[in-house]
Amino acid sequence: MLVLTRRSLLALGALGGAQLVLCGCTDDGGSPDQERKKADADLPLRTRAVAATDQLLAGYDAVLAGPGAAQADRLRALRAEVTEHRAALATGLPAASATASASATAAGAPVTTAAQLAAAERTTAGARLADLSAASPELAKLLAVVSAAGALHAAALGDTAPVTAPAAAVPTPTASTPAASGSAASTPAASGSTASGSAPAKTPLPAAEATALQTALAAEHAAVYGYGVVGARQPVGPQRTDAQTSYLAHQAARDAWQRLLNSGGATPTAAAPGYQLPFPVADAAGAKQLAAHIEVQLTGVYAALVAATSGELRQRAAAALREAALAARHWGADQTALPGLPAAGGATPSPSASA
Structure with missing residues (x-):
């Protein structure tokens, strides 16, 4: 070899x-002022992600508190990981913003079974992707990582349906980022030429x-x-x-x-x-x-x-x-x-x- x-x-x-x-x-070598502006722009995204994580944690608590909760050890292990996600997402948030999202848990659909919890993990994993375009590079990476973890959690709980971002969150493809087709990128126009007969500019x-x-x-x-x-x-x-x-x-x-x-x-x-x-x-x-x-x-x-x-x-x-x-x-x-x-x-x- x-x-x-x-x-x-x-x-x-x-x-x-x-x-x-x-x-x-x-690393774009930005000035401290540029870095502060990036962090400020990330604040609402982080706050929204923390609120969604609190909903998940409330769901785990509800299922674990149910009579004869199945897979209790696995649920507790997954909940511990969600707690880690929350801590990472809350980094840089003011204390009030990091704790105020608990009130949002009541807005979600009630979660009382492991199957509902799995669906909630999958749905939340998709929602994480909605803020990728607006997030700074480092926050985007964290959101994508947490979304992947949510897909793993959903699969561990028996929900293997595809994780998808909300349709409105996926940007329209541009010339420099061709749309995906299955697992491969789409190619330029089949003709390979413009109306004048010359090759299209890259x-x-x-x-x-x-x-x-x-x-x-x-x-x-x-x-x-x-x-x-x-x-x-x-x-x-x-x-x-x-x-x-x-x-x-x-x-x-x-x-x-x-x-x-x-x-x-x-x-x-x-x-x-x-x-x-x-x-x-x-x-x-x-x-x-x-x-x-x-x-x-x-x-x-x-x-x-x-x-x-x-x-x-x-x-x-x-x-x-x-x-x-x-x-x-x-x-x-x-x-x-x-x-x-x-x-x-x-x-x-x-x-x-x-x-």
């Missing part, structure tokens, strides 16, 4: 490094977005390679089928980012001739651990992509983050309350070694 060359951006075992590169590209991507997309593309190149190893180590059966499905999904994501970079006048990052695996993969258990590792690391890549982009592209990055988080859960990864952000102490969540 060839080892990753120095010209390549990352290896499978170092996908976490891409998070640092990608986060760095969002709208250059902003430098920060192009850099962020190149990082995401490099990560998907590595993921495609990794899933080739995962599939080869799985016996014929459901897990091999899952590996093949994931392999195709990451190929589609890779192709979508390549098309978007091409349409923005950038030369897409090429795949490396080979990648260094983060650990030996000799059997199905190791393959499952590798798949979990790939997806956990991709949550960080896509969380940073949310912060580096805007508009419809930011929504797509948030969707990719959510899908990576759900895939990591499928492969048995142990995740933090905020998938895509560093765990306490800066450590990256480790995938489970269970078969």
Whole structure:
């Protein structure tokens, strides 16, 4: 197996490094006054998110207080994570704003069962996406991460319906951010020419977005390679089928980012001739651990992509983050309350070694 060359951006075992590169590209070196204005603009968004989180916490309390609450231990664990979400969302809020949202809990539909709670998690996860376009880069990243966590919670409680943002919250695609079609970006007009017969002009991507997309593309190149190893180590059966499905999904994501970079006048990052695996993969258990590792690391890549982009592209990055988080859960990864952000102490969540 060839080892990753120095010209390549990352290896499978170092996908976490891409998070640092990608986060760095969002630093605009703004003045203290600019930073204060950003924080002020985020205040109503944070207040709204905290109010929605309080509704969820009230729902957890109502279900846990019910007679013979099923899955009590799981519910308590999920509630603890929601409490972490609230603390993160309330950062920077005045004390009065951070506590006043409790009165909003009565406005939501009553939650008395685990099924209703799962639906509330899914709905709230979608609502988190409504403020992505208006949020500062760092708040947008947090909102996308919390939305992904809400999707994980809903799935853990049995609700696997798609998480979608309110229709009015999704920006209209522009020339620089083609609309998604399934898991791939749409391409320019099929004719490839204007009325005069010349090739249509490409709208250059902003430098920060192009850099962020190149990082995401490099990560998907590595993921495609990794899933080739995962599939080869799985016996014929459901897990091999899952590996093949994931392999195709990451190929589609890779192709979508390549098309978007091409349409923005950038030369897409090429795949490396080979990648260094983060650990030996000799059997199905190791393959499952590798798949979990790939997806956990991709949550960080896509969380940073949310912060580096805007508009419809930011929504797509948030969707990719959510899908990576759900895939990591499928492969048995142990995740933090905020998938895509560093765990306490800066450590990256480790995938489970269970078969």
